[in-house]
Amino acid sequence: MFAYTIRRIIATIPVMATVALFVFSLLYIAPGDPAAIIAGDQATPADVERIRASLGLDRPFLVRFGEWVWHIIHGDLGTSIFTNLPVWHMIQQRLEPTASLMVLTLAFSITLAIPMGVVAAWKHGTWIDRAIMVVAVMGFSVPVFVIGYVLAYTFALQLDWFPVQGYTPLSHGFGPWLSNMVLPSLALGAIYIALIARITRATMLEVLSQDYVRTARAKGLDQRAILYVHALKNAAVPIVTVIGIGFAALIGGAVVTESVFAIPGLGRLTVDAILRRDYPVIQGVVLLFSFSYVIVNLLVDLLYTLFDPRIRY
Amino acid sequence: MKRRDFLRSTAAVSGVVSGAGLAMPRLARAQGARVLRFVPQANLSSLDAVAGTQYVVRNAALIIWDTLYGIDSKFEAKPQMCEGHEVSADFKTWTFKLREGLTFHDGERVTTRDVIASLQRWMVRDTMGQKIKASLDALEALDDRSFRFRLNKPFSKMLFALGKSNAPVALIMPERIARTDPFKLISEYVGSGPMKFRTDEWVPGASAVFEKFAAYQPRAEKGDWLSGGKRMLFDRVEWKILPDAATAAGALQNGEVDWWETPVSDLVPMLKRNKALEVAISDPFGNIGSLRMNHLYPPFNDVRARRAVLMALSQADYMQAVVGDDPELWKPLPSFFTPGTPVYTEAGGDILKGKRDYEGAKKLLAEAGYQGEPIILLVATDISITKAQGDVTADLLKKIGMNVDYQALDWGTVGARRAKKDPPGKGGWHIFHTWHAGADCVNPAPYTALDAGGDAAWFGWPKSDAVQADIAAWYEAGDLAAEKAAIAKLDEDSFANVTYAPTGFFLQYQAWSKSLSGVVKAPFPVFWDVQKA
Numbered sequence: 001m002f003a004y005t006i007r008r009i010i011a012t013i014p015v016m017a018t019v020a021l022f023v024f025s026l027l028y029i030a031p032g033d034p035a036a037i038i039a040g041d042q043a044t045p046a047d048v049e050r051i052r053a054s055l056g057l058d059r060p061f062l063v064r065f066g067e068w069v070w071h072i073i074h075g076d077l078g079t080s081i082f083t084n085l086p087v088w089h090m091i092q093q094r095l096e097p098t099a100s101l102m103v104l105t106l107a108f109s110i111t112l113a114i115p116m117g118v119v120a121a122w123k124h125g126t127w128i129d130r131a132i133m134v135v136a137v138m139g140f141s142v143p144v145f146v147i148g149y150v151l152a153y154t155f156a157l158q159l160d161w162f163p164v165q166g167y168t169p170l171s172h173g174f175g176p177w178l179s180n181m182v183l184p185s186l187a188l189g190a191i192y193i194a195l196i197a198r199i200t201r202a203t204m205l206e207v208l209s210q211d212y213v214r215t216a217r218a219k220g221l222d223q224r225a226i227l228y229v230h231a232l233k234n235a236a237v238p239i240v241t242v243i244g245i246g247f248a249a250l251i252g253g254a255v256v257t258e259s260v261f262a263i264p265g266l267g268r269l270t271v272d273a274i275l276r277r278d279y280p281v282i283q284g285v286v287l288l289f290s291f292s293y294v295i296v297n298l299l300v301d302l303l304y305t306l307f308d309p310r311i312r313y
Numbered sequence: 314m315k316r317r318d319f320l321r322s323t324a325a326v327s328g329v330v331s332g333a334g335l336a337m338p339r340l341a342r343a344q345g346a347r348v349l350r351f352v353p354q355a356n357l358s359s360l361d362a363v364a365g366t367q368y369v370v371r372n373a374a375l376i377i378w379d380t381l382y383g384i385d386s387k388f389e390a391k392p393q394m395c396e397g398h399e400v401s402a403d404f405k406t407w408t409f410k411l412r413e414g415l416t417f418h419d420g421e422r423v424t425t426r427d428v429i430a431s432l433q434r435w436m437v438r439d440t441m442g443q444k445i446k447a448s449l450d451a452l453e454a455l456d457d458r459s460f461r462f463r464l465n466k467p468f469s470k471m472l473f474a475l476g477k478s479n480a481p482v483a484l485i486m487p488e489r490i491a492r493t494d495p496f497k498l499i500s501e502y503v504g505s506g507p508m509k510f511r512t513d514e515w516v517p518g519a520s521a522v523f524e525k526f527a528a529y530q531p532r533a534e535k536g537d538w539l540s541g542g543k544r545m546l547f548d549r550v551e552w553k554i555l556p557d558a559a560t561a562a563g564a565l566q567n568g569e570v571d572w573w574e575t576p577v578s579d580l581v582p583m584l585k586r587n588k589a590l591e592v593a594i595s596d597p598f599g600n601i602g603s604l605r606m607n608h609l610y611p612p613f614n615d616v617r618a619r620r621a622v623l624m625a626l627s628q629a630d631y632m633q634a635v636v637g638d639d640p641e642l643w644k645p646l647p648s649f650f651t652p653g654t655p656v657y658t659e660a661g662g663d664i665l666k667g668k669r670d671y672e673g674a675k676k677l678l679a680e681a682g683y684q685g686e687p688i689i690l691l692v693a694t695d696i697s698i699t700k701a702q703g704d705v706t707a708d709l710l711k712k713i714g715m716n717v718d719y720q721a722l723d724w725g726t727v728g729a730r731r732a733k734k735d736p737p738g739k740g741g742w743h744i745f746h747t748w749h750a751g752a753d754c755v756n757p758a759p760y761t762a763l764d765a766g767g768d769a770a771w772f773g774w775p776k777s778d779a780v781q782a783d784i785a786a787w788y789e790a791g792d793l794a795a796e797k798a799a800i801a802k803l804d805e806d807s808f809a810n811v812t813y814a815p816t817g818f819f820l821q822y823q824a825w826s827k828s829l830s831g832v833v834k835a836p837f838p839v840f841w842d843v844q845k846a
Contacts, residue, residue, distance in 0.1 A: 031722070033729030038359065038498060040366030040480065041747055042761045044771055045732050047438065047496070051364070054496040082358040083517045084500035093516050149559060157563055164563035165555065262555045262564070264519030272356055272518040275695070277725050 004313035012294045019290040024065050027279050034081045034277040078280035087284035097167045098265035101254055104185040109192040117200020118227050139194025144253050148187040148260035155183055165262035188257040192246055199242045203235035236307040244300030251289055347548040350570040352561050356554050357521050361498045363435050366480040372837045376523050378484035378504035382476030383539030388755055390476030391540035404467035411458040416528050417487050418509040425454035430491035437495040439481040441474035441758045469791055478539055479759035507543040521552040536841045543841040550840055572825040574838055578637045584824045595823040596836045598651050598751030602631055602702055602816030607743050608775045610736055615681040619811035621674040623664045625713045628817035634701035636819050646818040649763055649807050651751035656797050661805030674713040688715050689737045691745040693724040702746040702816055731772045752836030757784045765812050777810040
C-alpha cells in the first residue's frame with residue numbers, strides 16, 4: 001500500500017499541471033481587467049493602460065505562464081496584484097477559518113447523518129423513515145444561503161445564542177471559536193447531511209437484506225450490534241465514497257457560507273479575487289483546492305482497505 | 314422567491330425582533346468604548362489613493378496619511394500639515410512652510426524631501442497635479458520645512474489642489490515610498506496621519522485595523538472634514554468587510570459593529586425602526602447617476618442621437634429604480650453639477666425638464682441615420698445602482714425604437730470592456746452606466762467625466778473644443794463670479810455636446826449605533842471627533 005500511496009502522490013503532479021494550465025488559460029481569456037479596478041472608476045483610459053503595463057499584463061501568454069510556473073516550481077505562488085502581499089500569506093490567513101468550517105461541518109454531518117440513515121433503513125417504510133427522508137430532501141432543496149439566514153435570524157438575532165457573523169481563532173479559546181462556527185457549520189452541513197443520510201439509508205437497506213444479517217438476528221444478537229457493528233461496517237465503502245465526492249460540494253458551499261456569515265476563509269478570498277481579477281490569488285487558491293481534492297480522494301481510497309479487507313492495492 | 318426578497322424579509326423580521334429588544338448587543342459591549350467597528354462600502358483591497366481612485370481606498374488613506382491642506386465643509390482648503398503659505402501676486406510662486414513636530418508612523422520626521430517626492434508622484438496622476446506640472450519651472454526645498462513651487466503660468470487653485478478630497482489625493486508619504494512608480498501600488502503603508510495602519514492585522518477582504526498614532530499632533534482648530542484638528546478618540550478603528558447586506562444589518566442590530574457606511578435601500582426602513590440605531594443621510598453632496606454613451610461610433614457619434622436619448626430620458630424613472638420610493642433620497646438634476654454648491658447652475662438643462670418627448674426622439678434618431686442596429690448596453694448587474702440604471706435604459710431605448718443588446722456583466726468586466734475603443738460589434742460598446750460622487754462634481758478639477766478632450770477624455774471619448782475652453786476658463790477664473798460664469802457656460806456646452814446623460818441626483822443613508830456621537834455629514838467617513846458611549 002505504501003508503493004500505491006507513493007504512486008498516487010506522484011500522479012498528482014500531472015493532475016496539478018493540467019489544472020494550472022487550465023486555470024491560467026481560463027483567466028487569460030476571461031473578460032475583466034485588474035488594472036481597471038485598481039485605477040478606479042474616475043481614472044482615464046490612459047491611466048488604466050499604464051497600470052496594465054506596470055503589472056506586466058500586456059505581455060504575451062507564454063511569457064506570463066512560464067514565469068508563473070517557474071515561481072510555483074520554486075514554491076512561490078506569487079504576489080497579489082492589489083495588496084502586494086504574497087499569495088501564500090493570504091492563503092495562510094484564511095486556512096484556519098475554512099479548515100474549521102469544513103472539519104466542524106464534516107463532524108456535524110457524519111454525527112447526524114449516519115444515525116439518520118441507519119435509523120431510516122431500520123424503520124424502513126414507517127413514518128420515521130419518511131420523516132428522515134423529508135428532512136434529507138429539504139437539505140438538498142433549500143439553498144445554503146437560505147438556511148444560513150434562517151439560522152442567523154433564529155439563533156443569533158432572535159435568541160441571541162450565537163453571533164451573526166465573524167470568526168474567532170481557536171487560539172482565543174474553544175468556546176468563542178465554537179460560538180462563531182456552529183451556525184455556519186449547520187448551514188453548510190445541511191446538504192451534506194442529506195447526501196450522507198440518503199446514501200447510508202440506501203446502502204443499509206441492501207446490507208440488511210443480506211443472509212448474514214438474517215443469521216445474526218436468528219442468533220438473537222442485539223439490534224444495535226447488528227446495525228452498527230455488522231451492517232454499517234459493510235455499508236461503509238459507498239458512504240466513505242460519498243463523503244469524499246461531497247468534499248467538492250463542501251468547497252463550493254463554503255464560498256456561500258463564508259459570505260453569509262462573514263467568515264474570513266478561502267471561499268471569500270476566492271470570490272473577492274475573482275471579482276477583482278486578482279489572477280495570482282485565484283490561481284493559487286484553485287491550485288490549493290484541486291490539491292486538497294486529490295488528497296481527500298486518495299485518503300478515501302486508502303480508507304477502503306480499512307473497511308473492506310478484500311480491497312488491496 | 315429571489316435571494317434579494319428573501320434577505321429583505323428575514324432582515325425585516327429580525328428588525329422587528331431587534332426593535333423589541335430581544336437581540337441584545339453582546340460583542341460590542343465586551344470590547345469597550347475605545348474600539349470603533351466600521352463596515353465600509355466595499356472591500357479594502359489596496360491603500361494607494363494616488364495610484365487608484367476607488368472611494369473606499371481614498372477613505373482609508375485619509376486616516377493614514379495627512380495632506381498639506383485640507384478642504385472643509387465649505388470646500389475651502391485650510392492649512393493642515395502646513396503652517397501657512399505665501400503666494401506671489403501673479404499666482405506663479407507658491408511658498409509653503411510645514412508645521413513643526415510632524416512625524417511619520419515609523420518615527421521619522423516629515424521633511425520637505427518627503428513632501429516633494431510625494432507631490433511629484435501625485436502630479437503624474439492627478440488632473441490638477443498635471444496642470445501644475447505642465448507649468449512647473451521648479452518644485453524646490455528651501456530648508457527642511459519650507460518648499461516652493463515656481464510656475465511659468467498663474468495657478469490660483471493651488472490650495473484646493475493640495476487639499477481636495479477626491480483621488481488622486483496629494484497625500485504626503487515618506488520619500489522612499491513616494492518614489493514608487495505612480496502607476497504601481499505602494500506596498501508600505503506609513504503615513505503621518507492620525508492613525509497607523511496595522512499591516513500585520515490586515516486580512517484583505519475581511520478586516521483592516523487602524524491604531525491611534527500617539528505622536529500625532531492635531532491642529533488647534535476644531536476638526537472640519539479634512540481640515541482642523543483630527544482628534545482620534547478611539548484607540549482602534551476596525552473595518553469589517555461585510556459584503557452581504559443582510560449580514561451587515563444583522564451585525565449592526567446585534568451590536569457586533571457600530572457603523573455601516575452604505576446600508577442598502579431595501580433594509581433602511583427596517584433599520585430606521587430600530588431605536589438603538591441612527592439612520593441618516595451623511596453625505597449631503599450625494600451622487601449623480603450617469604448614462605455614458607460611446608462618442609466614437611454610430612449612432613452616438615452623432616450629437617442628434619445623443620440628444621434623442623436626453624429628450625426621452627426620465628430622471629424620475631432612474632432615481633426611483635436606484636433608491637426606491639423615498640422622496641428624500643433623490644431629485645431631478647437638469648445640470649452636470651452638484652445641487653446646493655456655490656457654482657450650481659442649470660444652464661442648458663432644459664432638455665431634461667418637462668414631458669418626455671419619445672416621438673421627437675425617434676425623429677431625431679432617424680435624422681442621425683439610426684436604422685435599427687443593435688445598441689450594446691453594458692450593465693454591471695452585481696452593483697444595484699448600475700443594474701437599476703441599466704434596466705431603465707433598456708426600457709427607454711426600446712421606447713424610442715432602438716434595438717437593445719442588454720449585456721449583463723459584473724463590474725470587473727464592464728471596467729475592462731468600457732476601455733475598449735473597438736467598434737461595438739467587435740468587442741466595443743455603446744452605453745454603460747456609473748455614478749459620480751457629488752463632492753467630485755462641484756467644479757471641473759476633479760470631474761474627469763466632464764472632460765471632452767477626445768482620445769484623452771474619459772470612457773466614451775467625448776470631444777468638444779467648446780467644453781475644453783470652458784474648463785480652461787474655470788482654471789483661469791480669479792474669483793467666484795468668474796468661476797460661476799465659466800461653469801454656467803460649461804454646463805450649457807456640455808448639454809449641447811451631451812458629454813454624458815445625467816440620470817438624476819441621489820443620496821444614500823448611513824446607519825450607526827446611537828452609542829456613537831460626533832458622526833458628521835461629509836462625502837467620506839470622518840473618524841476624528843467621533844466617540845462611543
